[in-house]
Amino acid sequence: MADQHSHNLARRGLMFILSSPSGAGKTTVARRLLAEDGEIAMSVSVTTRPPRPGEVDGKDYHFVDRAEFARMVEDGEMLEWAEVFGNNYGTPKAHIKAGLKAGQDFLFDIDWQGTQQLYQRMETDVVRVFLLPPSIDELEDRLRGRGTDSEQVIEGRMSRARSEISHWDGYDFVVVNDDIDECFAKVRTILDAERMRRARQTGLVDFTRGLMRQDPGSA
Numbered sequence: 622m623a624d625q626h627s628h629n630l631a632r633r634g635l636m637f638i639l640s641s642p643s644g645a646g647k648t649t650v651a652r653r654l655l656a657e658d659g660e661i662a663m664s665v666s667v668t669t670r671p672p673r674p675g676e677v678d679g680k681d682y683h684f685v686d687r688a689e690f691a692r693m694v695e696d697g698e699m700l701e702w703a704e705v706f707g708n709n710y711g712t713p714k715a716h717i718k719a720g721l722k723a724g725q726d727f728l729f730d731i732d733w734q735g736t737q738q739l740y741q742r743m744e745t746d747v748v749r750v751f752l753l754p755p756s757i758d759e760l761e762d763r764l765r766g767r768g769t770d771s772e773q774v775i776e777g778r779m780s781r782a783r784s785e786i787s788h789w790d791g792y793d794f795v796v797v798n799d800d801i802d803e804c805f806a807k808v809r810t811i812l813d814a815e816r817m818r819r820a821r822q823t824g825l826v827d828f829t830r831g832l833m834r835q836d837p838g839s840a
């Protein structure tokens with residue numbers, strides 16, 4: 622019997638967008654997906670925000686100044702961009718377009734505005750997943766438990782979270798992140814199923830043609 626993996630046909634890559642109100646678990650799920658799934662790569666955004674301690678240029682973000690960011694927008698090098706908390710963030714186009722064509726999947730960690738823009742431009746490549754916390758109290762507990770933010774920042778994130786939650790209807794899939802293992806398994810299921818969409822499987826034309834030509838008993 623043939624190895625199962627030999628039946629993975631050539632396909633176009635997809636853009637897997639993971640959004641959530643801050644603190645609901647997007648980073649946790651994204652890290653695990655990148656660690657356990659060999660076929661998906663993070664889309665690295667361009668930003669004018671200064672690097673935080675520990676952040677690596679080209680890995681966490683491409684850090685640029687405002688003039689360079691403006692030039693990239695002007696020259697049409699961004700798939701989408703937005704201003705968040707006074708800084709600019711954008712998705713560089715060339716790398717993504719070439720990757721998708723070569724079968725590379727990309728993971729995006731962007732908010733609902735970026736999601737909308739990507740969907741408008743790349744509709745058939747985009748899969749939009751939204752994570753929700755099981756309750757507002759649990760969301761606040763997680764933000765505090767993470768220990769990365771001051772009380773003031775947590776209050777800001779909580780008020781922003783409420784407005785992000787209101788955009789739940791702009792997503793294809795919504796998963797409540799109560800138990801992390803269950804949530805992760807559901808996100809995996811979505812990704813696995815989306816990879817099998819007929820429209821993405823560019824190898825199907827040749828494969829089905831081959832099947833139809835084969836006689837029973839031939840290799």
Ligand SMILES: Nc1nc2c(ncn2[C@@H]2O[C@H](COP(=O)(O)OP(=O)(O)O)[C@@H](O)[C@H]2O)c(=O)[nH]1
Pocket residue numbers: 666667670701702703705710711712730731732734735736
């Ligand atoms: N539209 C858009 N938003 C982005 C992009 N990259 C990051 N963001 C958003 O910018 C916001 C701020 O990100 P960041 O400065 O890393 O701070 P933090 O995620 O709040 O810790 C988040 O809501 C991100 O989702 C991008 O390429 N496009």
Ligand SMILES: Nc1ncnc2c1ncn2[C@@H]1O[C@H](COP(=O)(O)OP(=O)(O)O)[C@@H](O)[C@H]1O
Pocket residue numbers: 641642643644645646647648649650763764766767798799800801802804
């Ligand atoms: N299902 C879960 N149950 C309990 N804690 C969780 C769960 N998912 C994530 N966390 C924790 O909640 C905090 C916020 O998660 P994080 O992934 O940083 O959120 P986001 O990227 O959406 O802001 C982290 O400390 C993380 O370890």
